[in-house]
Amino acid sequence: MGKRVLAIASGGGHFIQLMRLQPAxxxxxxxxxxxxxxxxxxxxxxxxxxxxxxxxxDWWRIPAAALDIARILISxxxxxxxxxxxxxxxxxxxxxxxxxxxxxxxxxxxxxxxLSGSGGQAGRVCSQVxxxxxxxxxxxxxxxxxxx
Amino acid sequence: xxxxxxxxxxxxxxxxxxxxxxxxxAAHPGIGVEIQIGKGEYEPRHARWVRKLPLxxxxxxxxxxxxxxxxxxxxxxxxxxxxxxPILMLPRLAAQGEHNNDHQLATAKHIGVRxxxxxxxxxxDLKVRATALLADAGGAPAPISRFADxxxxxxxxxxxxx
Numbered sequence: 001m002g003k004r005v006l007a008i009a010s011g012g013g014h015f016i017q018l019m020r021l022q023p024a025x026x027x028x029x030x031x032x033x034x035x036x037x038x039x040x041x042x043x044x045x046x047x048x049x050x051x052x053x054x055x056x057x058d059w060w061r062i063p064a065a066a067l068d069i070a071r072i073l074i075s076x077x078x079x080x081x082x083x084x085x086x087x088x089x090x091x092x093x094x095x096x097x098x099x100x101x102x103x104x105x106x107x108x109x110x111x112x113x114x115l116s117g118s119g120g121q122a123g124r125v126c127s128q129v130x131x132x133x134x135x136x137x138x139x140x141x142x143x144x145x146x147x148x
Numbered sequence: 149x150x151x152x153x154x155x156x157x158x159x160x161x162x163x164x165x166x167x168x169x170x171x172x173x174a175a176h177p178g179i180g181v182e183i184q185i186g187k188g189e190y191e192p193r194h195a196r197w198v199r200k201l202p203l204x205x206x207x208x209x210x211x212x213x214x215x216x217x218x219x220x221x222x223x224x225x226x227x228x229x230x231x232x233x234p235i236l237m238l239p240r241l242a243a244q245g246e247h248n249n250d251h252q253l254a255t256a257k258h259i260g261v262r263x264x265x266x267x268x269x270x271x272x273d274l275k276v277r278a279t280a281l282l283a284d285a286g287g288a289p290a291p292i293s294r295f296a297d298x299x300x301x302x303x304x305x306x307x308x309x310x
Contacts, residue, residue: 005308011158012157013222013226020226020296021301023305025304041204108222110252112255116251117248133258145296145301147296
């Protein structure tokens with residue numbers, strides 16, 4: 001049956017990048033979560049969830065977003081989380097971590113000179129952090145490739 | 149649509165881009181301009197505008213417009229490349245409160261150099277380039293496959309299955 005995977009990202013470029021990674025979880029039981037219901041068409045015929053968005057600029061929305069994401073986690077019961085950011089992906093990884101859920105942070109290709117703010121925090125939360133730029137790789141942040 | 153389609157991105161306002169292309173629309177009344185203004189405050193007076201289009205309509209606009217103008221965000225860039233459509237971009241600047249850092253300048257430097265991708269320095273440069281690109285769009289972005297390089301997705305698959 002494969003693993004239960006939750007692929008989660010905010011809107012805009014974060015979600016577009018996530019959808020370019022779909023072959024990674026083909027054949028597994030994937031659920032997809034993002035903010036814009038109209039982007040369901042990219043996700044294909046899989047369980048699709050939306051949550052209220054949050055970023056560092058409107059941090060007071062964290063409780064609402066975290067509540068939505070907690071509900072998604074309870075419903076999807078992932079064994080693995082894959083996220084291309086931003087903050088909501090980090091919240092998902094943090095909420096799921098105590099339950100032994102492993103998580104991969106794929107830092108956005110938009111961060112070509114420094115890791116994103118959430119990406120910098122992701123090392124403390126996620127099982128693995130990867131950058132899409134070889135010159136940003138370190139011993140802890142690996143470079144496996146890029147969406148482009 | 150056959151005219152100019154402008155998208156400022158959905159996550160944060162970018163009135164400098166909206167205002168510049170609205171001014172450009174005023175100077176080119178014969179050309180249809182539609183701006184997706186996102187969370188901006190400035191409401192165009194000359195161009196048609198919409199807060200946010202559903203993805204399918206957004207993609208259709210990008211595919212069929214004569215010129216695509218956007219912020220220097222990866223959603224816009226990847227949409228343009230996937231559609232094989234040249235894109236003219238104005239990077240958001242942290243100093244103007246347009247984003248939380250200057251990563252769009254970095255994107256312009258590292259990705260904006262690809263064929264078919266054009267980066268404007270400021271509003272005035274944007275308008276000049278918009279006029280020039282509408283007359284001659286130049287080459288299209290090199291086509292890419294629908295998904296990332298299999299070597300990349302295979303490593304993510306190995307992580308999932310480990």
